[in-house]
Amino acid sequence: MPLVKCSPLLLFVASLLMVRCLCADGCNEAGICSQETVVSSNSTNFTNFAYGLTANIAAVVLYGSTFVPVKRIETGDGMFYHFVSCASIWVVSLFGDLVLRTPKFHPLAMLGGMIWATGSMAAVTIVKAIGLGLGILIWGSSSLLMGWASSRFGWFGIDAQDVSRPILNYCGAGLCLLSGLVFFFVRSDVKLHPESETNPILIDRISISGSFVHHSSAYWIDAIRPKMRRIVGCLLAVMAGFLYGSSFLPILYIKNHSACRDSIFYGASVYDLDYVHAQTSGIFLASSVYFTIYCAVMKNKPRVYPRAILPGFLSGFMWTMGTYCWFLATNYLSAVVTYPIVTAGYGLVAALWGSLVFKEIKGLMNGLIFFFATCVVLTGSMLTAISKL
Structure with missing residues (x-):
């Protein structure tokens, strides 16, 4: 995706974050808003809802488009692209940290980042194996289930969240599980080498009759049969989703224990x-x-693939801005509302990219299965969200 096309959205997101940060003067050092900020009129509540919904939509679009810049770029095994995108993520957050006036750094929150980085290592393999839309939809479904279960039942030391409509909550989770199973029956048409790159640099060479010949740059996922490649891609997407769904648990743990005087995270x-x-x-x-x-x-x-450098930085930038928007939406709404909307929403955006732009889903029956599974996961996420209201 060209920089020109995404620049208006990124500019809007940056403006939204700047406005929110400038309005944060009413918060104390612990980041807890004053009583005057919490108690607001109905008009202020509507404004907060509008801000939260806008930030949520921006997060959905940015997350769902994260891998678009690299979709048609050869990345080989993806390790170089992964490192470049993660470096971009950290650099963007460094500027965000300065805008937020350098809040207290909690090393435990780094654990969530390590979990996320472990899961994202398989992202390139998943996109190569089953495509952008199908891959993100599968790991979005499993991520939603992991995030829902850990919050609903209080896993890993965080407080269990009660819901006002438990039947809707369980039905929503069940639909998300069903959608993940249905996605396994969708066949995607993925080109292994969408755009052939000149041979990667920094790889071994063999001298033959005075000339240099590169080793084959084929990645292991390219060498296996299509049916097995689809199975491997789906399983990796499920594993990545579970890791993604666990990556925010350390932050929830810190926040849940901020009011406990006996905890090191008090305050x-x-x-x-x-x-x-x-x-x-x-x-x-x-x-x-x-x-x-x-x-x-x-x-x-x-x-090392030079053409993956700029797309990798753009992907990392989009992911970080999406995270800021998501957390901003959570501040206005609540995690139990924003989490299912984001995880299902960015999967839908990625599905639109994959099916409409990159033509990964072909055939009437295949398209109907894909559409049905997408509707199921959206319905499940909405039920999970409104069950708390």
Whole structure:
């Protein structure tokens, strides 16, 4: 996706965040808004709802478009692209941290970033194997289930969240599970090498009759049969979704224990944006470690694709801005409302990119199955959200 097309949305998102940060003067050092800010009129509540909904929509569009810049770029095994995008994520969050006046850094939040970086290592493989739309929809469904279960039942030391309509809540989770199963029957038409790149640099060469010949740059997922490739891609998408759904648990743990006097997190901020930089620091740390190990395994001759550098930075920038928008929406609404909307919404956006632009879903019956599963996951996410209201 060209920079010109996405620049208006990114400019809007940056303006939205700047306005919100300038309005944060009423918050104390712990990030807890004053009583005057909490108690608001009906008109203010409507304004907050409008801000939250706008930020939520922006997060959905940005998350769903994260992998679009690299869709038609050859990335090989994806390790170099992963490192570049994670570096971009950290740099963008560093500027965001300065705008937020450097809130207190909690190292535990880095754990969530490490979990996210581990799951995102398989992103390129998933997109290569089953396509952009199908891959993101599957890992979005599993991520939604993981986030729902951990919050609903209080896993990993966080407080269990009660809902006013438990039947709707369970029905929504069941529909999300059903959609994930239906997606397994969707067949995607994915080109293994959408845009052939000149041979990657920093790989081994063999001299034959005075000339140099590159080793084959084929990735392991390219070498297996289509049916097995689809199975592997779906399983990796499910695993990545579970990791994505777990990546925000450390932040929830810190916030849940901020009111406990016996906890080391007593007095911690409950403002979600204060934890973005700590989480992205964990992302960059984990990606650096993984890339260093990768270079060692490759005997200091990693596969580096120059054309993936700028798209990788753009992907990281879009993901970080999407995260800021999501956390901003959570501040105005609530996590139990924004989480299912975001996870289902960005899957829908990615599905539109994959089916309408990249033509990954072909055939009438295949399209009907894909459309049915998409409707199921959207319905499930909406039921999960309104069950709390």
